[in-house]
Each structure stands twice: as C-alpha cells, then as structure tokens.
Amino acid sequence: MDWFKLSLQLNKFPIRRAQKMLEKIQAIPEDDYAGYQRKRRNAIIDYHIQHNEFYREFFNWDGFDDWQHVPIMKKSDLQHPLRDRLSETYNSKTAYVGKTSGSSGHPFIFAKNRFAHALSWAGFHDRYKWYGIDLNKSLQARFYGIPLDFFGNIQERLKDRISLRRRFNIFDLSEQKMEAFLKRFTRSNFEYLNGYTSAIVLFARFLKARNLVLKELCPSLKICIVTSERLFEKDKMLIENAMGVPVINEYGASEVGLIAFEDRQHQWIVNSEDLYVEILDENGKILPYGQEGRVVITSLYNKAHPMIRYDIGDIGSLSEKSTLKKPILEKLVGRTNDIARLTDGKVVPGLTFYYVTKTIIEDNGNIKEFVIIQTKLDHFKIDYVSEYEFTPEQKEKILAAIRTYVGKNLTISFERLQILKRSPSGKLKQFTSLVEEV
Known part of the structure; x- marks a missing residue:
C-alpha cells in the first residue's frame, strides 16, 4: 500500500x-x-x-x-x-x-x-x-x-x-x-x-x-x-x-x-x-x-x-x-542573528566560537554537547554536558583561542549541566546572543 x-x-x-x-x-x-x-x-x-x-x-x-x-x-x-x-x-x-x-x-x-x-x-x-x-x-x-x-x-x-x-x-x-x-x-x-x-x-x-x-x-x-x-x-x-x-x-x-x-x-x-x-x-x-x-x-x-x-x-x-x-x-x-557584537564595535560570526571550542572539546573526548551564550558585550557563557568538568588547563586553552580568534578583554564563564535546553521543537541552538542590536 x-x-x-x-x-x-x-x-x-x-x-x-x-x-x-x-x-x-x-x-x-x-x-x-x-x-x-x-x-x-x-x-x-x-x-x-x-x-x-x-x-x-x-x-x-x-x-x-x-x-x-x-x-x-x-x-x-x-x-x-x-x-x-x-x-x-x-x-x-x-x-x-x-x-x-x-x-x-x-x-x-x-x-x-x-x-x-x-x-x-x-x-x-x-x-x-x-x-x-x-x-x-x-x-x-x-x-x-x-x-x-x-x-x-x-x-x-x-x-x-x-x-x-x-x-x-x-x-x-x-x-x-x-x-x-x-x-x-x-x-x-x-x-x-x-x-x-x-x-x-x-x-x-x-x-x-x-x-x-x-x-x-x-x-x-x-x-x-x-x-x-x-x-x-x-x-x-x-x-x-x-x-x-x-x-x-x-x-x-x-x-x-x-x-x-x-x-x-x-x-x-x-x-x-x-x-x-x-x-x-x-x-x-x-x-x-x-x-x-x-x-x-x-x-x-x-x-x-x-x-x-x-x-x-x-x-x-x-x-x-x-x-x-x-x-x-x-x-x-x-542565521543573520547568529553574530556577536563586541565593545570595540567588532562583529564576529557566532560560528567562530564553535570552531574555537570544538577543537578543545574533541581533544577531551568526554564532552558530549555545548552551547555558547553571549550575555554582555564582553561576556560569554559556555554551557556543556560531559562526564567530567573542564580542567583549568582546558579552560585556559579555550580562553587563549578566544583571545586569538575573537577578541581580547573578554570574560568567559563555564557551566557543566546534565542536559542542554532545546527549543520546543527539539533544536539545539549552538550560539545565541542575548545582547540587543543597537
């Protein structure tokens, strides 16, 4: 049939x-x-x-x-x-x-x-x-x-x-x-x-x-x-x-x-x-x-x-x-809204952060998923799911890569979660900016 x-x-x-x-x-x-x-x-x-x-x-x-x-x-x-x-x-x-x-x-x-x-x-x-x-x-x-x-x-x-x-x-x-x-x-x-x-x-x-x-x-x-x-x-x-x-x-x-x-x-x-x-x-x-x-x-x-x-x-x-x-x-x-705006006026594609963190995460092997959220012009938060927390050395590698590829004078916070929040349809948005465009 x-x-x-x-x-x-x-x-x-x-x-x-x-x-x-x-x-x-x-x-x-x-x-x-x-x-x-x-x-x-x-x-x-x-x-x-x-x-x-x-x-x-x-x-x-x-x-x-x-x-x-x-x-x-x-x-x-x-x-x-x-x-x-x-x-x-x-x-x-x-x-x-x-x-x-x-x-x-x-x-x-x-x-x-x-x-x-x-x-x-x-x-x-x-x-x-x-x-x-x-x-x-x-x-x-x-x-x-x-x-x-x-x-x-x-x-x-x-x-x-x-x-x-x-x-x-x-x-x-x-x-x-x-x-x-x-x-x-x-x-x-x-x-x-x-x-x-x-x-x-x-x-x-x-x-x-x-x-x-x-x-x-x-x-x-x-x-x-x-x-x-x-x-x-x-x-x-x-x-x-x-x-x-x-x-x-x-x-x-x-x-x-x-x-x-x-x-x-x-x-x-x-x-x-x-x-x-x-x-x-x-x-x-x-x-x-x-x-x-x-x-x-x-x-x-x-x-x-x-x-x-x-x-x-x-x-x-x-x-x-x-x-x-x-x-x-x-x-x-x-997406057109997947960009980060920095304090010096620089505009960075959100995918830049994906490449920066993915190398570190793949080296680890314990990291399953992650998302990056821009909460302020100079602050980004990385939420991730893993068996173990990032070590200080891994965090420093990510910070160094961000300074190289994204910009200096940025602060990064990390939070290990049991599960990442998805949209009601089930999609996972890997970069989100909460900073309103001026």
Whole structure:
C-alpha cells in the first residue's frame, strides 16, 4: 500500500495532482525556465493583491512594474494573528496551518493551501528517490522532538505510524535512552534516519565510544538525512563512520517546505520548482551568483498566505555554476542573528566560537554537547554536558583561542549541566546572543 500518498489523501492534500504538476515543471527546458518563473511570480503577487488585504497594505500597492520593487517580508512582519494574514479565499479549516519552530526568535503561525502543501511533499518524495528511498515503503527512524501534551503526542504518533516514521524522542538523550535507541535499530528494518543534526551527532558519538557501526546492526539502513541545524565536515565524517552510510544535507523550513537537497555529487540542489530563491545584500539588491547575502524565498503556489520575497533569516550564497532551473546552494553560513557584537564595535560570526571550542572539546573526548551564550558585550557563557568538568588547563586553552580568534578583554564563564535546553521543537541552538542590536 502507498502509505505516503494515503496519509496525504486522508488529510485532503491532492498529492497525485501535485506529483503530476512537479513532473510537468521538471520537463520545462532550461531556455524556457525564466519565463515559467516570471509567470508564477507575477501570478502569485496578482493573487494576493486581489485576495489578501494584509498583503495589499504591506505592499502599499500602486502598480507592479519591477520584481526588485516588491518589498521584503521579514518574520517580524508576520507576527500578527493568522486570521489577519489569510487570503479571503481560505480559512483555517480549508488550509494547512502550521507553526515555525521559533529558533530565529520570531515564531509565527503560517498557512498553505492544500495544493501548495502537497507540492512541497511531492518535492521531498522526488529528492528522496535519488537515494532509493520511497516514502510509500521505506521505514524512517525520526530523530525529532514531539509534543508533550497528551492529545498532541497521540496525534503526532498516529501521523508517524501512517507515514512509516518511528519517533526517537530527542528531549532525553541520556546514555540509557540511546541504549534503547540502539535496540530499536537491531529489531527494525529502518532504511534511513532523518532528524536534527545535533541529536544525530550525539548518537554517533555514543556509537563511536562503543566501537559500533549502526549498519552492521541494521543492514537495511541506506542513508542518514540531517536537517534544521548546521552540519560541519568533522561531524559529517563522524556520523558516516559511526552509521556506515552516507550523510545527506537537507535544507528546509516548515513555512516554505524543501529549500535545497544534497545530490550524489555533493551539491545542494535548490528547489526551483515551487520556490524562487534569491540572495540579497543588506539594501535588498539582488546579488550575482557566488556572492554571499540574505536568503530570500518566494513560494510560487501558496495562495492561502503570502510568502513573497520572504527573508528566512539565513545567510548563504549560490554557486557560480547555478542556472535558473538548477540553482546550487554553495554555502549556508548561518542565521543573520547568529553574530556577536563586541565593545570595540567588532562583529564576529557566532560560528567562530564553535570552531574555537570544538577543537578543545574533541581533544577531551568526554564532552558530549555545548552551547555558547553571549550575555554582555564582553561576556560569554559556555554551557556543556560531559562526564567530567573542564580542567583549568582546558579552560585556559579555550580562553587563549578566544583571545586569538575573537577578541581580547573578554570574560568567559563555564557551566557543566546534565542536559542542554532545546527549543520546543527539539533544536539545539549552538550560539545565541542575548545582547540587543543597537
């Protein structure tokens, strides 16, 4: 039985029609693709200007003549009641309604018309087939969070059962729990893992510490898909060695669906079928391929809610090898709010701290996870989970590295915890600044 199609059809999502549309879009020649995208961009703007009062007011409509004049939507612009943002042709019962994770600091509720949501799922189904994964038949080990309230928990587990997903609750990643995870793999024919990077990295460390290779215990395993959090090359090597299968990068967001997916040539192929992805500078100017800027996305088929030139909050660049039909995401640096501002005016990417501390932590071997929090312009706090506390020598190494790579006259405090706080969705944000931008 086609469980994937059945689960969507039961929820009134027209997956068959969406898959046929996807095939039709993919058949458009490269030379005609600019025309296809232009037609869809104009159509979705026209639709929301006609049917969405929120978007008419947001756009301050006085005629449309140039795509670059279309205003940029930020997450903060969408933090209004959903009923005020829905198109008049839809309501909360006739559209799919979801909520962002809030990892950017700006959570909001969004909506998609059912065809747009089905088209997103058709895209996932298409990409997974690149690796022999069939969403109708392949069993997934799902490393995600789960609602903890009774009805939300039951509803999510029912959806998992119908969708051939088996949930591994990442809110408890103790060794005892991971022992239980391991037993599930030995008893089940999982074909792939899918989940948050930090949780899968932690499970890979657990396997490595026991000199285990997961595929030897679960021979049906084909790939591991990581999503929602940054994957570093060392972590990728760790996962591949511990799992015994390739690690695939997936980039998506609940409000727009699949954004990019890694192919067998290790290229992040951008979804150009139902999304239009741009890289913009700070002033909203479209940047050429190869240059780094803000990732801005237009949902070409979402009629229920405008996602037009939507600044998703990430920084990245498209490869110079990109074409309109096949854009390639060359680099995904991180979120726009993942930066540290220092007393001397210096601005430092939050990832700098990751590299500084990761070397020390890997040398230790006892450290499982860590996060870095900027509490003041000159103070940072490192929370970590480990068997033993940092020694004075290890702390001094970290301080010396921070003085070298970040700045001088900074104070650092350390706190060893039993478990790190994750977002309600289960994500782990490895750098957070609590210092407000001036």
